[in-house]
Amino acid sequence: MKDNDFSHLDEKGSANMVDISSKNITKREALASCKVFLSKAAFNKVRENDMSKGNVINIAKIAGIMASKKTHDLIPLCHQVPLNKVDLNFQFDNSSYSIYITSKATTDWKTGVEMEALTAVSLAALTIYDMCKSIDKTIKITDIQLEKKSGGKSGNYNRK
Amino acid sequence: MKDNDFSHLDEKGSANMVDISSKNITKREALASCKVFLSKAAFNKVRENDMSKGNVINIAKIAGIMASKKTHDLIPLCHQVPLNKVDLNFQFDNSSYSIYITSKATTDWKTGVEMEALTAVSLAALTIYDMCKSIDKTIKITDIQLEKKSGGKSGNYNRK
Amino acid sequence: MKDNDFSHLDEKGSANMVDISSKNITKREALASCKVFLSKAAFNKVRENDMSKGNVINIAKIAGIMASKKTHDLIPLCHQVPLNKVDLNFQFDNSSYSIYITSKATTDWKTGVEMEALTAVSLAALTIYDMCKSIDKTIKITDIQLEKKSGGKSGNYNRK
Amino acid sequence: MKDNDFSHLDEKGSANMVDISSKNITKREALASCKVFLSKAAFNKVRENDMSKGNVINIAKIAGIMASKKTHDLIPLCHQVPLNKVDLNFQFDNSSYSIYITSKATTDWKTGVEMEALTAVSLAALTIYDMCKSIDKTIKITDIQLEKKSGGKSGNYNRK
Amino acid sequence: MKDNDFSHLDEKGSANMVDISSKNITKREALASCKVFLSKAAFNKVRENDMSKGNVINIAKIAGIMASKKTHDLIPLCHQVPLNKVDLNFQFDNSSYSIYITSKATTDWKTGVEMEALTAVSLAALTIYDMCKSIDKTIKITDIQLEKKSGGKSGNYNRK
Amino acid sequence: MKDNDFSHLDEKGSANMVDISSKNITKREALASCKVFLSKAAFNKVRENDMSKGNVINIAKIAGIMASKKTHDLIPLCHQVPLNKVDLNFQFDNSSYSIYITSKATTDWKTGVEMEALTAVSLAALTIYDMCKSIDKTIKITDIQLEKKSGGKSGNYNRK
Numbered sequence: 001m002k003d004n005d006f007s008h009l010d011e012k013g014s015a016n017m018v019d020i021s022s023k024n025i026t027k028r029e030a031l032a033s034c035k036v037f038l039s040k041a042a043f044n045k046v047r048e049n050d051m052s053k054g055n056v057i058n059i060a061k062i063a064g065i066m067a068s069k070k071t072h073d074l075i076p077l078c079h080q081v082p083l084n085k086v087d088l089n090f091q092f093d094n095s096s097y098s099i100y101i102t103s104k105a106t107t108d109w110k111t112g113v114e115m116e117a118l119t120a121v122s123l124a125a126l127t128i129y130d131m132c133k134s135i136d137k138t139i140k141i142t143d144i145q146l147e148k149k150s151g152g153k154s155g156n157y158n159r160k
Numbered sequence: 161m162k163d164n165d166f167s168h169l170d171e172k173g174s175a176n177m178v179d180i181s182s183k184n185i186t187k188r189e190a191l192a193s194c195k196v197f198l199s200k201a202a203f204n205k206v207r208e209n210d211m212s213k214g215n216v217i218n219i220a221k222i223a224g225i226m227a228s229k230k231t232h233d234l235i236p237l238c239h240q241v242p243l244n245k246v247d248l249n250f251q252f253d254n255s256s257y258s259i260y261i262t263s264k265a266t267t268d269w270k271t272g273v274e275m276e277a278l279t280a281v282s283l284a285a286l287t288i289y290d291m292c293k294s295i296d297k298t299i300k301i302t303d304i305q306l307e308k309k310s311g312g313k314s315g316n317y318n319r320k
Numbered sequence: 321m322k323d324n325d326f327s328h329l330d331e332k333g334s335a336n337m338v339d340i341s342s343k344n345i346t347k348r349e350a351l352a353s354c355k356v357f358l359s360k361a362a363f364n365k366v367r368e369n370d371m372s373k374g375n376v377i378n379i380a381k382i383a384g385i386m387a388s389k390k391t392h393d394l395i396p397l398c399h400q401v402p403l404n405k406v407d408l409n410f411q412f413d414n415s416s417y418s419i420y421i422t423s424k425a426t427t428d429w430k431t432g433v434e435m436e437a438l439t440a441v442s443l444a445a446l447t448i449y450d451m452c453k454s455i456d457k458t459i460k461i462t463d464i465q466l467e468k469k470s471g472g473k474s475g476n477y478n479r480k
Numbered sequence: 481m482k483d484n485d486f487s488h489l490d491e492k493g494s495a496n497m498v499d500i501s502s503k504n505i506t507k508r509e510a511l512a513s514c515k516v517f518l519s520k521a522a523f524n525k526v527r528e529n530d531m532s533k534g535n536v537i538n539i540a541k542i543a544g545i546m547a548s549k550k551t552h553d554l555i556p557l558c559h560q561v562p563l564n565k566v567d568l569n570f571q572f573d574n575s576s577y578s579i580y581i582t583s584k585a586t587t588d589w590k591t592g593v594e595m596e597a598l599t600a601v602s603l604a605a606l607t608i609y610d611m612c613k614s615i616d617k618t619i620k621i622t623d624i625q626l627e628k629k630s631g632g633k634s635g636n637y638n639r640k
Numbered sequence: 641m642k643d644n645d646f647s648h649l650d651e652k653g654s655a656n657m658v659d660i661s662s663k664n665i666t667k668r669e670a671l672a673s674c675k676v677f678l679s680k681a682a683f684n685k686v687r688e689n690d691m692s693k694g695n696v697i698n699i700a701k702i703a704g705i706m707a708s709k710k711t712h713d714l715i716p717l718c719h720q721v722p723l724n725k726v727d728l729n730f731q732f733d734n735s736s737y738s739i740y741i742t743s744k745a746t747t748d749w750k751t752g753v754e755m756e757a758l759t760a761v762s763l764a765a766l767t768i769y770d771m772c773k774s775i776d777k778t779i780k781i782t783d784i785q786l787e788k789k790s791g792g793k794s795g796n797y798n799r800k
Numbered sequence: 801m802k803d804n805d806f807s808h809l810d811e812k813g814s815a816n817m818v819d820i821s822s823k824n825i826t827k828r829e830a831l832a833s834c835k836v837f838l839s840k841a842a843f844n845k846v847r848e849n850d851m852s853k854g855n856v857i858n859i860a861k862i863a864g865i866m867a868s869k870k871t872h873d874l875i876p877l878c879h880q881v882p883l884n885k886v887d888l889n890f891q892f893d894n895s896s897y898s899i900y901i902t903s904k905a906t907t908d909w910k911t912g913v914e915m916e917a918l919t920a921v922s923l924a925a926l927t928i929y930d931m932c933k934s935i936d937k938t939i940k941i942t943d944i945q946l947e948k949k950s951g952g953k954s955g956n957y958n959r960k
Contacts (some may be wrong), residue, residue: 004296006216006292006294008216008219008291009291014211014215014220014698014701014744015702016214017726017727021724027501034301043166049166053691054170054375057375057494058379058495059378062379062495063234063493065497066386066553067646068558069553070234072709073710074223074224074230075283075290076222076223076287077219078290079722080608080720080722081722083559084499084501085498086497088496109722114293115293117284118254122282122283123234123235124287125304126279126282128260129264129278130237131168131237132166133275134314135165136317137274139778140303142303142304144285144300145300154294155211157593159297159298174374175378177407179426181347181404181405181426181428215694215698218695218698218699219815222702225876225878226706227875229873231878232389233389236386236407239402241402242402242881243880244821244879244910245817245885247810247816266821321561325901326529326611328539328614329570333532334535334856335535336887337883337885339906340885340887341827341906354551360559365486367485369489372493375493375495375960379495379556380489383555388500392869394543394547394554395610396609397905398884399611402882405554428631429882430884435606438609442602442603444557446554446595446599447555448553449595450558451486452486452596453626454634458639459625459626460624461514461602461625462623463621463622464617464620464622465604465620469617479617534654535858538855538858539862541654542655542859546713546866549713549720550713562720562721562722563720564657565658565660565661567656570679585716646849649849649856653849653852670902681906685806692813695813696809699815702821703874706922707874710874713919714841714870714926715923715926715927716859716863716927717930717931746905757930762926763857763875763922766873766918766919766944770915771877772806773807774807774954775806777957780943780944781834781922781945782944783940784810784925784940784944785938785939786939799937799938
């Protein structure tokens with residue numbers, strides 16, 4: 001097994017940005033998701049807040065969008081990618097006291113936007129954590145994962 | 161239940177940065193952790209890479225440290241906090257094909273560094289994802305959580 | 321009249337960061353304000369939005385807070401200042417179709433936070449502009465000014 | 481009146497980045513302006529400085545250009561836009577002791593550069609404020625507005 | 641000799657971003673290099689480190705890549721340029737106790753990537769300095785220069 | 801020779817931010833310098849420009865100051881350090897067609913500002929390069945080095 005199984009390591013095992021010179025500009029899309037588990041009390045407060053003014057979720061959404069635009073500045077070997085749009089959605093699961101966050105990032109560019117979608121849900125989740133940490137320190141962010149990906153040479157991906 | 165149960169919302173439910181004017185500069189420390197689950201193949205490659213040159217883990221560590229210094233720029237209501245140090249550690253669990261990431265952030269400041277520690281593990285995990293995504297798209301980042309926290313008026317916290 | 325009447329120019333007229341080495345760490349506070357004039361239609365939509373979910377104003381508030389933390393990165397000769405808090409407030413003037421934005425920034429540091437308070441209202445106003453630009457291109461941001469300042473050797477200031 | 485009159489709010493009233501996937505890359509241009517009113521003394525110093533070395537205005541110009549390139553990082557729902565050029569111009573009005581700042585931003589992209597032009601004049605004005613604040617705290621930045629806009633589906637705009 | 645011999649100054653001598661509106665998107669490439677001279681002791685430690693884990697060089701490489709993506713944010717009149725790839729290479733010269741750093745930046749864009757390549761080697765060199773400064777304060781970074789450039793209207797350049 | 805001769809590598813050879821928890825806040829100062837060698841033609845233009853409006857040097861100075869404030873964001877293991885002041889000076893050497901750049905950074909903090917001073921001269925030099933690159937591609941930046949350092953436990957340093 002050689003280091004260059006990793007596209008982000010060169011033949012000497014050193015950090016390697018993938019060369020996208022010969023890639024085509026095509027429509028690329030990625031969907032990611034994660035879950036934030038809260039205590040019952042914290043969950044209920046966020047849900048009630050969401051039904052009225054909704055600022056907890058709104059601030060988390062803004063944080064996710066803004067972080068997504070900074071992905072190349074956070075993840076060392078990511079390219080700068082001009083996003084067409086990044087969107088986030090938040091669903092409350094009243095039985096497990098968790099918030100399910102999904103994101104969708106799109107671009108017309110030479111490389112995909114998996115990391116942009118994943119960064120969006122991660123920072124949105126961390127922002128919910130930050131908003132709730134004074135009332136609940138047990139919060140757990142889990143299942144940050146890619147749901148779907150389309151566009152590009154490597155083809156489509158659908159998590160089952 | 162009023163919105164101002166959230167320290168990050170004011171009495172009108174609007175976004176609120178906590179006023180740290182009257183807080184004392186004291187030593188504050190936070191430990192966070194998360195797990196990255198990989199396919200067997202990807203896990204073995206990262207582990208073998210770690211035993212030789214180790215660049216996958218090293219790049220993830222650098223990403224975690226650098227992101228931690230940007231926490232206030234990523235999470236809307238976080239204060240700018242000058243870190244004394246942020247450190248990360250990575251352990252391979254050969255039975256579950258997962259990498260356990262821990263971080264420790266310290267400061268002498270008027271507010272804690274929970275978010276800095278959590279941001280460190282999150283971006284380190286996302287960077288492992290990025291390094292491995294060409295060989296494994298099923299990677300899952302789980303259990304981003306606070307392990308321990310000390311310093312400050314709100315007292316110590318230890319996850320059980 | 322010599323160039324060095326400007327504290328930000330040295331005796332040769334060249335850019336000059338003020339040396340704050342000998343200044344004391346004291347509590348400093350600054351209040352700034354501005355007005356955003358909209359068309360009647362746009363104003364009414366923002367006001368109605370504010371009475372229900374309020375996202376236009378909320379996003380502007382977040383933008384103001386986040387920009388304030390970046391002041392030293394935007395204004396070339398500003399020092400890095402760790403803020404205790406920055407807060408913004410928005411008032412609707414139904415007669416003039418304008419939104420009055422005020423900000424208050426505080427720190428315990430060796431230099432004041434005028435620019436942080438002014439940057440907060442400016443970016444909040446520009447964000448309202450951005451949110452409304454699809455329905456009104458005549459929006460005007462006016463009267464960005466310092467209202468009050470306290471702390472530091474130069475003494476207090478109160479706009480009359 | 482529904483929230484989605486705002487292109488930056490979705491049908492649920494939540495923050496919404498406009499999807500530019502289907503927009504064409506075309507030449508887009510935006511002109512913005514603002515005025516900075518100073519005390520007679522401060523105005524005269526800046527004007528005299530401008531006639532000799534001119535560093536006050538030059539630093540303001542650099543600040544405006546650099547801020548314009550950061551627009552997407554300052555205004556939450558703005559896209560990353562690669563600018564062809566951003567330029568600023570400063571005119572002294574000796575009768576009103578004010579400086580009239582204009583900017584022009586251009587791109588070949590899928591969305592316009594109004595916010596880039598407006599951000600440029602705003603940060604240039606704030607930088608003049610910063611350069612002069614030790615001699616004048618009454619400075620007022622006013623009439624930040626769009627002058628002209630061309631390119632894109634929404635057509636041209638000319639302020640009368 | 642007029643100021644506008646400088647493409648980055650306009651006819652009045654004021655800062656000027658070059659207008660790339662009418663330039664074509666073509667493949668552009670730039671190679672830069674520099675040398676870092678260390679004490680014999682520090683050089684030997686970095687070389688030995690490189691033969692085992694190699695983290696000094698690896699961290700310098702990551703720093704170079706990440707800084708390169710920020711070039712427009714560091715050099716006032718640079719355009720935002722989406723890089724296809726930036727790569728760095730490090731060679732040890734055992735006779736002069738120096739490390740020779742080369743970089744190669746590529747893009748398909750309307751302007752070249754000289755500054756991106758030069759920024760990459762400069763920050764990689766400064767990072768080696770930072771890593772070694774506790775054992776050697778005499779380190780000297782020298783010969784930061786463009787080696788080669790291709791693409792664009794101004795034609796190719798090869799340093800002899 | 802063990803990896804932990806490097807303060808920036810831990811005992812396993814992994815990246816290590818120095819822990820400054822137990823360090824005292826003291827006055828710290830660092831002076832750095834570098835030289836930019838130009839062609840005779842380019843040198844003369846910059847010198848003439850400097851005698852009139854001086855924008856080439858002024859823009860380089862602003863770039864150096866702004867970059868210095870970003871040092872921790874550029875060099876992976878640097879701490880965030882609030883600067884009291886950073887200043888740069890430029891001298892023309894008519895015999896060698898070179899510009900000698902010096903910087904001085906000061907802080908009251910728990911760690912030194914060597915890297916801040918070195919980053920300031922480096923980015924100022926790169927900005928001169930950028931301003932002159934349309935008329936001279938042979939420009940060489942040399943001798944980036946620490947001149948002097950005071951404050952902190954490791955004592956003073958004076959380059960001979």
